[in-house]
Amino acid sequence: MDNIGEADMKYTNQRVEIIAFLREHKGHPTVDEVYDGVRKKLTRISKATVYKNLKFLSQKGLLEEVNVKGVTRFEANFVPHHHLICRKCGKMDDFQSEELFDYSMKIAEDIEGFSIDSMSTNFYGICKQCKEDTING
Ligand SMILES: [Zn+2]
């Protein structure tokens, strides 16, 4: 039988909670947002620990790391998708289009010396909220 130490169990529990939060959140939370969410259950966890766990999980391929305007965000949506990114507030929404995915992968077939297994496109613009704020303010 494996001898799992207490420290290992603690880490495992933290990672389970982080993944659970990301799945529930369905967005692209920052480290701060993940910390705020996870802290409700793991009251004694530190932000540095959350960060370390996020890095570990993304290295293991259990999370996806996305960078917008110099801010690292995390997500657990592994269905191939694209992103709609607001230039103003940095908000990021998922945009699913199998058509775009298939088309891009087809074009990329001809690229030599590089085997592609995935792709994602970023669309930049202004989100609905920011547009309304501009009109009203
Ligand atoms: Zn916006």
Ligand SMILES: [Zn+2]
């Ligand atoms: Zn996404």
